[in-house]
Amino acid sequence: MAATIRDVARASGVHVSTVSRTFSAPHLVNSETRNRVLAVAEDLGYRPNRAARALTTGRTHNIGLIVADISNPFFPPLIKAAQAHARARDYHVFVADTDEDPLVEEELIHTLAKQVDGVLLCSPRLSNRVIERLHADVPFVVVNRRVKGMPTILMDIGQGARLAIEHLAGLGHRRIALLSGPTGSWTSGEMCAAAAAAEGVEVVIMGPNAPTERGGLAAAAEVIGSGVTGVLAYNDLVAIGLIEGLYERGVRVPGEISVVGVDDIVSGRLNRPKLTTVAMPTAAAGRMAVDLLLHSFGDGATPTLATLETSLVVRESTGEAQK
């Protein structure tokens, strides 16, 4: 069995509270005593038991991070940034994957609730109503979803979608397709709204699509059948899958059809054709989400909304519309 605070107290001839203070409020203990305790602790390999500490303080120093699909390359940069940022603040991030299943997501939140001080909800698939209800159990910061009165990080995909559509329009495309994402995705909704408001081009919405390469692959036939010359895909994975599907059917990108993705994942930068895409500031979002959450643990007002800009990265998958 690992050493407890009691073992250390006994071995160093002080009481447990002194040992406790040595670790949680070092300035309150005589440096001589402190050093002795520290030495003994080191010797015994003692480490404070965070779970037990949490029971009394009410703070676990853990934060949960829930994503819909850890396989989606969009998330890892966000996760890594959040973990690094949190670690520097003596917090630990536990990641969990919901498999795109709202029920699993809800269950996960319940499981996590007592083991973490707060949860980062990234691109949740749960309805706002359920999120608001769950909020009673544990503090949230929501990423990529607008939930009333809850600290929120938004990446302005509406603006990104407009940029993408304008880019396509500027290349002479008059009729373009929007491959929407899963039901429940706020991002997808924003993109649809931007598409509906577009002027000078006709945007046809096709979806919902699975937010994966497979989803894009499956949409290829419909895209070809619809006669569009440009496509804005829900994300890069869908875009890459679509390009592959078009290629298999002998349709050239960007020769015959131009494709724009969203996220700017690494493999979109290496695949050929290199993907034109809306870049999302994922690492910044991860750090800011942690900041907002930690801030909300403090006393007062937490900023309730942070919007991060997106930008268009033009590469090789878009070109002039065919006459």
Next chain:
Amino acid sequence: MAATIRDVARASGVHVSTVSRTFSAPHLVNSETRNRVLAVAEDLGYRPNRAARALTTGRTHNIGLIVADISNPFFPPLIKAAQAHARARDYHVFVADTDEDPLVEEELIHTLAKQVDGVLLCSPRLSNRVIERLHADVPFVVVNRRVKGMPTILMDIGQGARLAIEHLAGLGHRRIALLSGPTGSWTSGEMCAAAAAAEGVEVVIMGPNAPTERGGLAAAAEVIGSGVTGVLAYNDLVAIGLIEGLYERGVRVPGEISVVGVDDIVSGRLNRPKLTTVAMPTAAAGRMAVDLLLHSFGDGATPTLATLETSLVVRESTGEAQK
């Protein structure tokens, strides 16, 4: 504040121990009482506090999963399989990323030690010596590394590497390069050993390389300079990066140089040329790792080594050697 066991006891007119039993040993309580307690609990939204439970039982019902880099598409299938498998057994998996840094890895293990019942160490970068020492703090199952006397899941990459080299040799390649991985990677060591034992072909080892697309990209010049006609890369990411690097320098794959990867990640199946690769049974490894760990919590003997077969998937990135 969330409802505690005490609230439920009070509201249902029984003592806390009865409530406790209702949840952890239902058969010990009269069905009438049980139903009443359950109803009240439901009503109050009570959920047993796992952390507090852990304090008395010594079991958290959590397991940790440590990976070197969550961005590497090799891991997500393993993670997802492990999470799903564990969830079905009422265990929860916490994932953490070490950023390929052994120091972070060690610190993470310490942090996790008291909050989980055991840790899945996937492709660790720590030395065996350190792993053995840490083992005193928390049970491990190690994936892709041979550690003395510790439950281990191995994917037989040695065999996979042999298959790959034979495949290349069979296509007439006489001189091939092995792009090795990071220092501390067992997988890389096994591949080198297989390469050294290869007959009929000369294998030159180049490395260490970062296990990423960037690593492959950076190796392109050296590969071209070495005059090899075939390459076995540490993993698919490296292979994809290498192919891109070769392409940028006007070298065709598989026309002039054949490339084999390892892992069989999704994007290798969609990139062009589609990657010839050694497939790793990652999902099976994830499930088996969970099984082994849970098994080791039980009484007696845990199988100490499970070896999973790998296989070669031939696609488009390999072809006949140039004369």
Next chain:
DNA sequence: ATGAAAGCGCTAACAG
């Protein structure tokens, strides 16, 4: 079948 009481490892007043 249920209640009473002790205790898991730690922190937090409160004294001294």
Next chain:
DNA sequence: CTGTTAGCGCTTTCAT
């Protein structure tokens, strides 16, 4: 500066 005392939420003997 350090010791004393409760108690966090729960499980677990031991009684009854």
